[in-house]
């Protein structure tokens with residue numbers, strides 16, 4: 001970043017004004033201009049995020065003025081025609097689906113990345129990387145359709161009956177509705193979708209631990225697992241947490257794949273077999289319809305703002321931690 | 332001469348490239364054996380073959396035998412962690428584990444559950460820090476991170492950590508090359524002290540260090556052992572032309 005800072009114009013003028021060899025000046029000026037253009041281009045994303053946030057804020061302003069923030073965030077009823085705009089069911093729906101997705105995804109992802117980083121042959125690694133990239137490149141709508149055709153029936157015909165039979169007394173596993181369109185279906189689809197991201201980030205984190213440390217532990221006769229548990233894992237724990245948060249923020253914003261399998265019922269869920277209605281689905285399903293209802297448009301954009309703020313916080317935190325960890329490699 | 336390690340027809344390949352060719356050597360018990368030779372001749376490779384560190388690199392192939400007290404350490408039934416407990420390694424760059432000074436020394440003992448209670452661990456940590464000549468300097472800061480030590484102190488800490496699991500053999504791959512002259516002398520003095528109790532195999536690039544330490548010398552060139560014998564003989568009267576040239580600094 002540092003070298004893209006343009007020289008302040010006043011200094012620049014002095015340099016050029018005094019230049020003993022004017023033939024260089026046009027080239028220097030060109031260089032300056034190029035630098036400035038690149039600098040602005042690098043800043044563009046920042047401006048975009050700011051612009052989107054401000055635009056959302058402006059458009060959501062009417063609803064924010066009409067109701068106290070607490071009523072919006074924690075309100076439990078969404079009935080725009082009766083002027084009830086509670087985001088509660090949607091925020092909770094998002095949280096449930098995300099938490100289920102992350103919980104399902106993290107354990108196998110951790111094991112996979114430990115295997116890849118610590119045990120696998122380099123041949124296995126070089127084969128796995130492109131496969132993971134491929135998985136990450138599959139469009140969400142394809143995951144959604146896969147969820148609809150495979151996961152929803154699986155939940156309905158296998159998991160729900162199983163839970164009914166064996167886990168009926170535990171309320172988060174109770175089966176309150178007959179379909180497979182549920183938080184669990186959404187969670188399973190999300191778990192698969194965020195897996196490549198989590199695996200590759202955690203793998204990178206493991207790679208930052210210098211081999212000298214592993215060798216020092218192996219040299220006194222520790223097994224490979226003892227070395228991983230005692231030496232490597234303590235070094236990478238913050239990075240693993242950051243990777244999980246990054247995966248969660250991806251899961252938070254995932255719209256189409258979840259929308260297809262989660263049922264979209266605006267209720268407060270109490271079980272993973274309940275349907276839910278996450279924030280992104282709310283916005284995608286409704287924006288553009290029924291805009292004649294007063295404040296409806298503003299409420300949807302308020303929901304978008306909530307989503308954006310949560311994702312930004314998650315992303316910024318995890319990116320900061322990950323950057324620090326990955327830089328350590330060069331220290 | 333009592334042989335502690337015997338290497339028989341050892342060949343090592345990194346992928347297609349052969350790094351050691353038909354190596355046959357004997358390492359005498361409770362003496363210092365020094366491996367010398369020009370850069371890239373396979374000294375590190377030979378050393379790593381003695382504690383089975385070669386297999387940590389993908390694509391290495393090893394044929395032949397390495398017998399420690401008559402037991403082939405590459406035998407299927409042999410537990411590699413047992414081998415590494417008996418054959419300790421002092422690395423080229425000191426690699427303190429990211430924990431306290433105390434925990435560094437106790438690490439291997441905990442791994443092998445070698446003591447019964449905290450008191451015994453404490454006493455053992457002190458004992459090995461004393462042997463490594465570090466106790467005086469660190470006794471007041473045992474729970475500081477090991478990385479707060481100077482490089483020379485770190486290397487002595489690594490020595491203490493290695494000795495704490497009670498090995499019979501100490502390997503050192505240019506263990507003083509990252510150190511200042513005083514620290515190097517310190518490590519050399521430790522190694523000379525320790526040779527009463529341990530079989531020591533050291534790789535070094537400096538002829539003078541070799542002359543100070545060696546009881547037995549192995550001279551390598553291009554993956555082959557050219558000459559091996561008692562230090563006095565090799566230094567004063569080398570049998571091979573290449574060894575003579577190397578000793579005279581013609582390389």
Ligand SMILES: Nc1ncnc2c1ncn2[C@@H]1O[C@H](COP(=O)(O)OP(=O)(O)OP(=O)(O)O)[C@@H](O)[C@H]1O
Nearest residue numbers: 345348350368369370371372373374375376377388
């Ligand atoms: N991991 C590896 N993969 C491929 N080739 C290797 C590897 N390690 C060493 N070699 C090769 O094997 C040969 C012997 O290497 P080795 O490190 O044993 O030499 P050395 O005598 O220790 O050299 P130096 O004095 O420079 O440390 C060299 O030609 C080297 O390039």
Ligand SMILES: [Mg+2]
Nearest residue numbers: 374375376504
């Ligand atoms: Mg070497």
